[in-house]
Amino acid sequence: MMAPNLAPVLPEESEWIAGQLVGMTPWRELGYQADTLRNYLLGSQTGFQALCLHVEGSPAGIITLRSPWLRGTLLELLAVLPEFQQQGLGKWLMQWLQANARDKNQRNLWTLVSAFNTPAIRFYQSQGFTTIGQLDDFIVNGQHELLLRYIIEPIISIDQGESHA
Numbered sequence: 001m002m003a004p005n006l007a008p009v010l011p012e013e014s015e016w017i018a019g020q021l022v023g024m025t026p027w028r029e030l031g032y033q034a035d036t037l038r039n040y041l042l043g044s045q046t047g048f049q050a051l052c053l054h055v056e057g058s059p060a061g062i063i064t065l066r067s068p069w070l071r072g073t074l075l076e077l078l079a080v081l082p083e084f085q086q087q088g089l090g091k092w093l094m095q096w097l098q099a100n101a102r103d104k105n106q107r108n109l110w111t112l113v114s115a116f117n118t119p120a121i122r123f124y125q126s127q128g129f130t131t132i133g134q135l136d137d138f139i140v141n142g143q144h145e146l147l148l149r150y151i152i153e154p155i156i157s158i159d160q161g162e163s164h165a
């Protein structure tokens, strides 16, 4: 597989991506509308970014970020399209997010995941996220969201280590 890359979501691809998301868990179960998601993806508020993941020129996933958020970055939305799942792309995105946050001297990655979305919870756990709390009836009544945190450890080089000795 060619190296994946990330680029801002273009207006012309936003409708197609939104259409894909409304057919996927958890947005399908939560009753999201394609128009709402499309407008959200094109948001231009300060600190908001919607990035499309491309593999060999094809859209393969999407992330949206809000930063700074609680001394870190809030991963608001993460999706790898079904035909691209289980190939390491989610892991690649997490490594990119960690590097991106570290570059900004941030100490945290945050995300919300629906309590019913067991595969995604397992994915986040495998990437080192821990559950911090539960938000009851947050997006729709009767459905809970879990707040997850990943702590970014600073990279300490051997040189720095020696200078503190």
Ligand SMILES: CC(C)(COP(=O)(O)OP(=O)(O)OC[C@H]1O[C@@H](n2cnc3c(N)ncnc32)[C@H](O)[C@@H]1OP(=O)(O)O)[C@@H](O)C(=O)NCCC(=O)NCCS
Residues within 6 Å of the ligand: 024, 025, 026, 077, 078, 079, 080, 081, 084, 085, 086, 087, 088, 089, 090, 091, 092, 112, 113, 114, 117, 118, 119, 120, 122, 123, 124, 126
């Ligand atoms: C969750 C999601 C982002 C994972 O992306 P992915 O590209 O399939 O994940 P990867 O291939 O990088 O997997 C990395 C690790 O996560 C774990 N993992 C991934 N999918 C999993 C699943 N369905 N069940 C359990 N563990 C899973 C595995 O431990 C895997 O490690 P491995 O390489 O040893 O197998 C993707 O399945 C997705 O977009 N799902 C639908 C949308 C969604 O739920 N988004 C997140 C919450 S909003």
